[in-house]
Amino acid sequence: MTINCKGQLIDISTPKVMGILNVTPDSFYDGGQYKDEKSILNQVETILNEGAAFVDIGGYSSRPGADYVSEAEELSRVVPVVQLILKHYPETLISIDTFRSEVAKKSIEAGAAIINDISAGHLDDNMIETVGQLGVPYIMMHMKGNPETMQQQTDYDDLIKDINSYFAERIAKAHAAKINDIIIDPGFGFAKTTKQNYELLNNMELLQIVDKPILAGVSRKSMIYKTLNTTSENALNGTTALHMVALQKGAKILRVHDVKEAMECVTLFNQLKQK
Template sequence: MTINCSGTLIDLSVPKVMGILNVTPNSFYDGGKHREINSIIHQVDKMLSEGADFIDIGAYSSKPSAEFVSELEEIERLKVVVKELINTFPNIVLSVDTFRAAVAKVAVEHGVAIVNDISAGLLDEKMLPTVAELKVPYIMMHMRGNPQTMQSMTKYDDIVKEITFYFSERIQKARSFGISDIIIDPGFGFAKTVEQNYEVLNKMEVFSMLELTLLAGVSRKSMIYKVLETTPQEALNGTTVLNTIALQKGAKILRVHDVKEAVECIKLVSKLNVI
């Protein structure tokens, strides 16, 4: 499988690493850590040198009960960061983490190559036609509700079956607008209990029937630190364990805070000839 990022075909037959860059004051793990441009450039330089293939920029925290951020503020946060990163790292491949079509449009116009949408187009009816017009790869995630309400929407009869149906419907909708490069993300931590997250991870190979690239984003999430009775700051080892399982279950992109460890994980798991 390949995706077209600004004219460059990226081969996803070998798993890739997406480094997380939050430019928000309230992200669950690194909120406020990367708000100054020098800090941002230093962090991105570190992730790229450690082997990140993509950098995913988020300017609106999607943690449970996240505070509202206006569209204008989200755009202004992104514009400055994207410009500086492209000037500093001309070959960088950027993704924008947003569920707003206007934000995605501005980001791509400023050089972003991928749109990463936690709502799969359900929180902004203009998102799918906008992505189709922009002709960029689209990451669609499974979620119910929105960041403010999702944790109250965790009742499922068969969660894996319902997620598969959700993706089938959203993929068909995206295709109807002409979106060709689609990546799916099961949405660990979004409208799911801890137990449900592990059920989805355990059965993640089911999503291979959709014949699309699969992204796993478990990095330092509560499904790890709640089980281990620790904190996000102490959840790196648990993240690596679950990333290993995700690779064995078919993940081709690991979305992570800690790039070096994810790259090492891919190298070691590849020796088993299971990816």
């Protein structure tokens, strides 16, 4: 099981870790921490040294109630950071967390390798066609509505069946656009209650019916810290516990704030899998 990143085949049959770099002032956990060149490069160095295969850059917070960001502002946040990272760490495989096709296009042209779209093309009709033209891997997430409305859209006939149907339709559209490498993200916390998030995690192996690698993004989310009656800052232990469950349920990529601890999960998981 491989994905092609800038001509390099990345084997994800062994799980990989994607380190998060939010260049937004209002992300739920690390908003505003990385706003100058030194802090950005220090964090990227940490992410890479701790073993992440990918760095995921986001310039538009998708947390509920996040401020609107114009396309021009998102581009001004993201593209210079891609260029900065590749100037200092040219081998870095950068994923761009965006639902806008123009941001995707300009970021890939600047040297990014992957597009990570929370809307699976629903928030920009040009996104899937653009990714197909760019010839890069595409992470498509399950969400209903948008970040402003998603928490009012948590009704499902059958949660897992509905998510699988969503991905089947989106994957067919992506294949028609000649996107070769598709990764699915179940969208923990997006249009799902806490109870539904745990139902989803507990049954995540059933998403393998669509035959695409799964990315799990649970790091420090409210499904953890609200259940533990704590805060996102104190949710690392809970995150690590659920990362191991996600790996056991078939996740091939963990998208995380804390790379070292996630890599330890992967190492222990790999040891468990040895016969």
